[in-house]
Amino acid sequence: MSRWHWAAVTLGLLVGCASPHPRAVLLGTLPDEPSIPCGACITAPWTCMGFEGVRLRTTHWDICTTILIPQLHERLPAALEAALSGMRSALDGADLTLPEPRELMTTCLMSDRRQWSNLASVLHPQHAAAMQGLSRGGFTAKGVALLYDIDHRAHCRDTIALALHEGWHQYAQTALRSHLPPWLDEGLATIMEGYRLKIDGIEINHAANRQRSRRAWWMLRRGRMLPLAEFLSDDPHAAMARDRAALLDYYAQAWALTRYLMSSDAGLAEIRSILKDAAAGTSVAARTIRPGQDQAFLDYCAAALQPSWWH
Numbered sequence: 001m002s003r004w005h006w007a008a009v010t011l012g013l014l015v016g017c018a019s020p021h022p023r024a025v026l027l028g029t030l031p032d033e034p035s036i037p038c039g040a041c042i043t044a045p046w047t048c049m050g051f052e053g054v055r056l057r058t059t060h061w062d063i064c065t066t067i068l069i070p071q072l073h074e075r076l077p078a079a080l081e082a083a084l085s086g087m088r089s090a091l092d093g094a095d096l097t098l099p100e101p102r103e104l105m106t107t108c109l110m111s112d113r114r115q116w117s118n119l120a121s122v123l124h125p126q127h128a129a130a131m132q133g134l135s136r137g138g139f140t141a142k143g144v145a146l147l148y149d150i151d152h153r154a155h156c157r158d159t160i161a162l163a164l165h166e167g168w169h170q171y172a173q174t175a176l177r178s179h180l181p182p183w184l185d186e187g188l189a190t191i192m193e194g195y196r197l198k199i200d201g202i203e204i205n206h207a208a209n210r211q212r213s214r215r216a217w218w219m220l221r222r223g224r225m226l227p228l229a230e231f232l233s234d235d236p237h238a239a240m241a242r243d244r245a246a247l248l249d250y251y252a253q254a255w256a257l258t259r260y261l262m263s264s265d266a267g268l269a270e271i272r273s274i275l276k277d278a279a280a281g282t283s284v285a286a287r288t289i290r291p292g293q294d295q296a297f298l299d300y301c302a303a304a305l306q307p308s309w310w311h
Helices: 007-013 022-028 070-091 113-123 125-132 159-173 182-192 210-221 228-232 238-242 244-262 264-281 293-304
Strands: 042-048 053-059 061-065 105-110 135-139 145-148 193-199 200-204
Touching: 007 238, 022 061, 022 105, 022 145, 042 061, 053 070, 061 070, 070 159, 070 182, 070 200, 070 264, 105 113, 113 125, 113 145, 135 159, 145 159, 159 182, 159 193, 182 244, 210 244, 210 293, 228 244, 228 293, 238 244, 244 264, 244 293
Parallel strands: 061 105, 105 145
Antiparallel strands: 042 053, 053 061, 135 145, 193 200
16 A cells, blocks of 8 residues: 555645745745756755755755655755656647746655644644645645655655645646646656655666556456546546545556657547647547546556566
8 A cells, every 4th residue: 555645736726825825934035046057956944943954956846855764865856857847848739838937846755744744734723623634745826836745764655745746736836727637637646756765866767667657457357446437537536535546546547648649649648638728728639438448548558667676
């Protein structure tokens, strides 16, 4: 069973615009750094609500963390930039160039759930009770991800994957002008999780996702994949209301379906069409299922998604 649980879409849609922007609360009167060159990272002290930490600035991200692990400070900024660059390269096409974010994306990564809970209550008091019901992970709202350490180990493997997942939601909220369909938003977020941890750093590989591939393979073997027409009308809110297993199934099927669509020119064209509408701010049309596509999807899963247990 996956150790990750995310509810970014839920709070991303619920949080209104009346409260101060979370970035202003997190950074206070700290001045914005000048534009950061591609590949560079500027490190500075950061303090919030009495919690001591560091601020890591890259071209697109402002990362504030109380996790004082040098490996994380080295790996996470580069991983976020490389993962987003890889996603945009894979999704761009002749009729689509994904836009730059309209603002810096802020990731606040706390060292434990207590810090996260206290800060979340300050940033989003109207949803404090709902947030306490979230399981491991965190959420993204207004392009700001508020997360906490789910590893408590030096490698921070799952915490980095969590930040990458939320990194897609941050990008979608700050670059696209219309909401993506939930299945595609979560599908692309789970694709962005993919990486391999190396001795000397991180290798971004959007196909490498042990947790999602194992869950999808298990679902396939037990006949738990939803028919596509039913799945596309589902969403994480409804899945979470059913139970935690249903939510994990939802993420795994979203990952598998997005992998399936990205594996062919026709499927990739469908994704690009949705992204193009979202970037332009036009209504994103519901996707229809062509005859025979359910079986083609299941055949793809059987052939391509057998999990590797050793990386």
